[in-house]
Amino acid sequence: MIILDGKKVASKRKKELTAKISKYHNKGLRKPKLVVIMVGNDHASEVYVSHKIKVANEVGIYSELLRFDKDIKKEELYNKINELNNDQNIDGILLQLPLPIDFIEEDYLQAITPSKDVDGFHYINQGKMLQGYDTVYPCTPLGIINLLEEYNINVKNKDITLIGTSNIVGKPLGMMLLNNQATITMCNKNTKNIKDHTINADIIISATGKQFIITKDMIKKDAVIIDVGIIRDPVTNKLVGDVDFESVKLKSSYITPVPGGVGPMTVITLMENTFMLYEKHINKSK
């Protein structure tokens, strides 16, 4: 069994990205810029966002965190997004989710101009993704695909079962893997028996946020296991995933740990996406 070490891979990619960014900087060009918008003070988001800002600064991306109170007027948030859309020095805009309960997330995500949509959540970018065109791909799905590639795990012709169909992870990842010639099964909340769909899968990707829903009896020997879940165990207070790691690892060929698997890949992919948008903006303005 091999641990898919997202932390190590992300750290390698971080060095590569830092070198690429400094080449532009050495030529006298401006730094890439990422703006993160946070509304309210969701505790998990606070942790994720501070990490994103830290890594951005480490790779040479200029980052700005815009915080708004949960009572911000909706119009004010729209206007702010519009202002950022029109600022030539900004490459990526990220609206951290979840928004407070009375905000319709979709409305604000779609207000971000597609060329700065660093999360790949805009309908235009998602439509391109669906049809297999080059575009901005959502960070967690792309990070998972890059992690598999780094370990030479080919998805072509593989039977892959995804558990969880969120707009952020499951749905886009399913489409991206399909475009990479894999055969995909997508399980959702109403799936009658998840085990029926995992037991023969070559690769299982779980993104539900439900602790230990993937157990050893549900997987075939030598399956590849990707755990997108991140949950704080109420008893031990440690971070755990969807997968019962200690038992499942014994039967798998490759497995991601929690923490240190998918999480670091998401963050480095956000930086890579910001850089990709930056390159497009810089080349356009030449």
Ligand code: GUN
């Ligand atoms: N909240 C949890 N994951 C994500 C993500 O990938 N992007 C954004 N914008 N918010 C999130």
